[in-house]
Amino acid sequence: MTNLENELRAAIRTIKDYPKPGILFRDITTLLGAPRAFRRAIDELVHPYAGLRVSKIAGIEARGFILGGAMAHQLSAGFVPIRKKGKLPHDTVRVAYSLEYGVDEMEMHRDAIAPGESVILVDDLIATGGTAEGAVKLLRQMGADIVAACFVIDLPDLGGRKKLEDLGVQVRTLISYEGH
Numbered sequence: 001m002t003n004l005e006n007e008l009r010a011a012i013r014t015i016k017d018y019p020k021p022g023i024l025f026r027d028i029t030t031l032l033g034a035p036r037a038f039r040r041a042i043d044e045l046v047h048p049y050a051g052l053r054v055s056k057i058a059g060i061e062a063r064g065f066i067l068g069g070a071m072a073h074q075l076s077a078g079f080v081p082i083r084k085k086g087k088l089p090h091d092t093v094r095v096a097y098s099l100e101y102g103v104d105e106m107e108m109h110r111d112a113i114a115p116g117e118s119v120i121l122v123d124d125l126i127a128t129g130g131t132a133e134g135a136v137k138l139l140r141q142m143g144a145d146i147v148a149a150c151f152v153i154d155l156p157d158l159g160g161r162k163k164l165e166d167l168g169v170q171v172r173t174l175i176s177y178e179g180h
């Protein structure tokens, strides 16, 4: 394991049985609160894209906003929020996406991204990939060129990374945890 992986792992807190029994919740608030680990995580997420012209970072509510804001600053890119339905004030595009049990909808402002703009998608964690898949659909509906989807944490046993790769999206993650 690299030094960075060790530092990130030490900074992420795991909470058993949250929000319901059987879930191991990977809590990144402790990572966000650790100045050095937070900076290193952001530096590592953006470094492959530093020389590219990335136009926008699209962050998934809510933890993707915090990571995405920092990434946007670092890459001199704009930031676009992807939110749960009903939260954005202007004209939106909306997609349904699958959750562990059932479906929900997410939205983005219709004028947030112009066709052909290069976009990096970000969230804290990818599990089944249902959430990120919904975001990819929204971005593609707007004609975005998705450079990559970035996550601090991968839960590879749940298959989300593969789901995105099968959609032709390049996936970047920093650490992975076995199981769910």
Ligand code: AMP
Binding pocket: 023, 024, 025, 026, 027, 060, 061, 063, 098, 099, 100, 123, 124, 125, 126, 127, 128, 129, 130, 131, 132, 160, 180
């Ligand atoms: P999925 O759509 O299954 O890939 O789930 C990813 C979304 O749910 C992300 O927005 C995560 O923040 C959240 N999530 C799913 N599983 C966990 C977990 N074990 N710990 C923390 N967040 C999770």
